[in-house]
Amino acid sequence: MxxxxxxxxxxxxxxxLNLAVRLARSMDRGLDIVIVLRSAARAALVPVDxxxxxxxxxxxxxxxxxxxxxxxxxxxxxxHIVYADSFAQGLLDASRDLEARMIVVGAARGGLLGRFTVGSVANALLHSAVVPVALAPEGSVSEIGLDGITRVTCAVGTRTGAKELLDAGILAARAAKVPLRLVSLVALDSDGVDTPPDVRARAEEHAAETVAYAAEHLPxxxxxxxxxxSGNRIEDAVATLDWDPGEVVFVGSSRLGRPKQLFLGTTAAKMLRELPVPMIVVPRDSVLTVED
Incomplete structure (x- = not known):
């Protein structure tokens, strides 16, 4: 792969590129570097130089x-040098032609304290890709060189696509031989400011089931x-967590996305604004399973 x-x-x-090298090295994958140029095909009124x-x-x-x-x-x-009408389309075409299992891009520059600002390319990929998309926030990987990833965090809930997301996190931790941290977002699936006791109990029960499933499929x-x-807002909850400089976070695609395609949902979008580490968005109905 x-x-x-x-x-x-x-x-x-x-x-x-730095993030892609770290991911590929950690998970023993081949790497294809793709440069996209504008298609040479132009309107007839525009002369080709x-x-x-x-x-x-x-x-x-x-x-x-x-x-x-x-x-x-x-x-x-x-x-590879490929031609396409847009950078995002070139990457989507390349991912299909090369049978890639992940697309890695940089986030837009200018985010506060190295946080994410999703640019037009990343935004297009997050609404169209059929494979996971990894986003590198500004400067978050260049400071730690070419070392591999140190931990995988998987933000799991109970909505559509949670199983596929968990499998992707397990696969990554298993391949990289690094700890897997599961962050239960069940309490945050509610729109209420305060977490009701029954929701908290459901979150704890779901967390126990999730860790048991993960442990069964990990070495x-x-x-x-x-x-x-926990927190009054998703951003507050994310801010309370500790983050290793070398870790990556897996999040799921919105239930509004078409099957096997990405669509960044509200929870992931809010997390994205607070995260200081790379985020990998996994399509719901992903074809990857822990048995691969």
Missing amino acids: RYIVGYTDTPSGEDA VGYEKFLHRAAEDWLHHALAFVPRDMDVRG DDVDVTVLTA
């Missing part, structure tokens, strides 16, 4: 060589813990 990273010769592109097209392609080749040189030599990595040397996030 392979991952692809949408690379640009920008700080955001460097963040994405052959010289400019050649210059742009040569520049892209230089960027690709730079990116490939960044990747450790022991990794299985390939480079003995991989730890699994669970906690219930």
Whole structure:
């Protein structure tokens, strides 16, 4: 299985490449670095400047060589230059053609304290991709070099897609041989400011069932813990959690999304604004299972 990273010769592109290397190394996956150029097909009224097209392609080749040189030599990595009407469409086409299991991109720059600001590319992917999309917040990975991930946190609830999300988190922790932390969002599924006692009890029962399922599918040397996030707002609950600089967070796609496609829901979108670490959004009805 392979991952692809949408690379640009920008700080955001460097963040994405750094995260992609960490994920691929940790989970023993091949990596495809993809640079997307605007399609050469243009309206008939717009003349094609052959010289400019050649210059742009040569520049892209230089960027690709730079990116490939960044990747450790022991990794299985390939480079691609593709043409598409948009950067997001090029990545979606590449993920299909290369049979990728994950797309990695950088978030938009300018988020407060390294937090996320979803740009147009990430937003398009989060509404269209059929495979998980990993988002690298500004500067969150460049400071810790090329080390692998240190922990997987999986934000699980009870809504549609929760099973697929949990399986994805288990697979990642199992492949990377790192601890799995399960954060129960059941108490936050309610729109009420205060968590009613019955909701809290349901959250604790769900947490116990979830950790038992995860432990059954993890090797003995991989730890699994669970906690219930609480707070008057989702952002407050996320802010109370501790975060390893090297961890990643798995969240689920909205139930409003079409089957096997992403659609960033309200809970994940609110988490996204507070998280200081990379987020991986998993489509509901994902084809990955813990038996893979």
